[in-house]
Amino acid sequence: MPPFARKLLDWYAHAHRPLPWRDTADPWAILVSEIMLQQTRASVVIPYWQRFLERYPTPAALAVAPEQELLTMWSGLGYYSRARNLQKAAQAITEAGGFRPEYEFLRALPGVGDYTAAAVASIAFGLKHAVLDGNVMRVAARLTCDAGDIGAGVTKKRLQAAVDQLIPASQPGLFNQAMMELGATLCVPRQPQCLLCPVAEFCEGRKAGRASDLPIKLRRATPILEAMTLLIVARDGELLMWQRPADSDRLAGFWELPEAAHLPNVLKTQKLGTVRHGIVNHSYTITVYLAGVPRALPGREKQLKWIKRNQLAELPVSTTSRKAIQLWDKGRES
DNA sequence: AACACGGGGAG
């Protein structure tokens, strides 16, 4: 094995964090973990992954799951199209009679792009496909001292070529996991721990004294500030809520507290406070009011419904509404 | 190539 891979794998063998999906060889469990880990930290994923696989231990089990149940299982993880695509993927896998150990089969599944296909191909099936996620991009940019903008396609192609050169024919899955682990624990965005790095001797960025300045990221969207008003309309053990339409562009099928516009005639009886919520490049400031119960419920279009509090845990509820309800609960305790 | 999509952790 080449010296780089040898040094990296020796380090990984004793330094890696004990994450639960590293103890399985089941392609389904590995696929689920990789989908959940897209844009989401490992510590957040762990409890979701465990509950998800208890409920859906096989692709066939997820293939026939009701959508509301699936979204409830995913609620809080974000990027809910991942859940819908994963169900479509489960249906495709079931129809194919199970996983086929080929990169192209995996890559064709809904919600599976270059990264996830390479991760599952290498980790579950031992195929030599190098992953390039955010961690690996950072590691590779430093290793090769590449000062290109990692938002640009050409830079990604260059970095992909670099890791393609480094990945060994044996243990490609462990190599990929080791590269990501290095980026997650030592080769971190700020103040990289080069003194502890097992491959520092190969690092051109470090030799040039530029490791901590890489990678270069040019694009930065300015966050959009938005104000929102949510209403707590409660009667014994029930809350007034509405469900977003199935074709909504975001949070489709999720239950939310009513906004002021849904109940134009209601009295804002008491301001409970504000909660903040940052999503993608939006920053919401949510003012929460405790409101009285209207005499008649308006709106065929908004479909306001009374939801029992103990039912809420079994429904997909947006995090903005959840935070508002938490604020109300907190106020009632004291 | 640009944009939309959630949510959370670190400092």
Add this chain to the structure above:
DNA sequence: CTCCCAGTGTT
């Protein structure tokens, strides 16, 4: 509070 993180699908 502010800054940072970064896969996939669509346009």
